[in-house]
Amino acid sequence: MLTSQQYDAFYSFYKNLLDEFEEMEIELQIDEHVENEDYCFIMSMYGSYSEKTSFTLLDSSEIDFSKEELKLMLTNYFRIDSHLADQVLDIKK
Amino acid sequence: MNLKEFFLSLAAQNQIVEVYFNEENRDPVFGFKINNIDSEVLIEDNDNLWSKIENVINDAFLSSDLIDKDEGDTSYFIQSDLSCIKTAKYFSWVSETEQFWIESHDTEFYFENVDFSELDIILITKEYDSFKIREEIELKKCSQANNMMRFILSTKIY
Numbered sequence: 470m471l472t473s474q475q476y477d478a479f480y481s482f483y484k485n486l487l488d489e490f491e492e493m494e495i496e497l498q499i500d501e502h503v504e505n506e507d508y509c510f511i512m513s514m515y516g517s518y519s520e521k522t523s524f525t526l527l528d529s530s531e532i533d534f535s536k537e538e539l540k541l542m543l544t545n546y547f548r549i550d551s552h553l554a555d556q557v558l559d560i561k562k
Numbered sequence: 563m564n565l566k567e568f569f570l571s572l573a574a575q576n577q578i579v580e581v582y583f584n585e586e587n588r589d590p591v592f593g594f595k596i597n598n599i600d601s602e603v604l605i606e607d608n609d610n611l612w613s614k615i616e617n618v619i620n621d622a623f624l625s626s627d628l629i630d631k632d633e634g635d636t637s638y639f640i641q642s643d644l645s646c647i648k649t650a651k652y653f654s655w656v657s658e659t660e661q662f663w664i665e666s667h668d669t670e671f672y673f674e675n676v677d678f679s680e681l682d683i684i685l686i687t688k689e690y691d692s693f694k695i696r697e698e699i700e701l702k703k704c705s706q707a708n709n710m711m712r713f714i715l716s717t718k719i720y
Contacts, residue, residue: 476698476701476702479671479695479701480693480695482669482671483686483693483695484688484693486667486669487686487688487693490652490688491690492688492689492690493652493687493688494685494686494687494688495685495686496683496684496685496686497683497684497685497686498682498683499678499681499682499683499684502672506672506673506674507672507673507678508670508671508672508673509670509671509673509684510668510669510670510671511664511667511669512683513660514652514653514660514663514664515651515653516651516652516653516688517634517635517649517650517651517652518649518650518652519647519648519649520647520648521645521646521647521648522638522645522646522647522648523645523646524566524569524570524638524640524644524645524646525626526566526581526619526622526623526626526638527564527565527566527569527581527618527619527622528566528622528626529622529625529626530564530565530566530618530621530622531564532564532565532614532618533563533564534563534564534565534568534614534615535563536563538611539563539568542604542608542611543596546599546603546604546608547596547597547599547603548597548599549577549596549597553575556575557568557571557572557575557577558563558568558571559571
């Protein structure tokens with residue numbers, strides 16, 4: 470069996486390696502290197518993070534959309550009722 | 563009305579608004595969701611409007627350098643107080659940053675005389691405050707052919 474020290478070395482190494490990530494899943498592939506010797510290595514990684522920020526993504530966008538076009542989009546495709554769409558688009562009746 | 567005003571106004575009315583860049587199918591897509599309904603619903607009947615909006619979002623992502631770090635799928639969730647939560651995948655399929663990271667952290671563990679024949683893959687999961695090796699039990703049970711076992715870590719971190 471792997472001794473606890475050997476397992477701990479394995480465990481600690483990957484724990485430290487993934488410290489920089491908020492959430493991460495890695496797959497280690499095990500392959501036979503030579504007879505009686507296996508080795509494992511990182512095959513794939515899948516992780517993400519979240520952060521609170523300001524919404525500046527569209528700051529430089531200057532293209533205008535007509536309010537009528539947006540209202541039709543909201544009511545026809547996004548299940549927003551007409552009254553709420555008017556509020557969102559500041560359409561006065 | 564420009565798109566930013568539109569999305570902020572929706573969020574201020576307590577609607578769930580997400581603006582995203584997605585490359586899951588290895589073909590970057592830029593879009594938005596309102597109350598979890600994807601802008602792709604526009605494609606069939608209103609392709610012109612969908613294209614126009616997608617182009618604006620595409621340009622915004624590219625010009626703002628927000629995907630310059632070669633991150634993968636990225637979403638901005640606008641909150642009702644008009645703040646924003648960004649979620650992003652660390653690695654990009656398209657620019658293969660995952661492979662770059664793996665190569666630059668080239669790490670191998672060698673096990674001699676340990677039978678791993680029942681294990682093909684070891685899955686390791688790290689979350690905010692937990693770290694788990696799914697095959698922990700199997701790893702600890704791996705038998706050795708004799709008392710000679712070599713356990714070598716070979717790593718190159720640049």
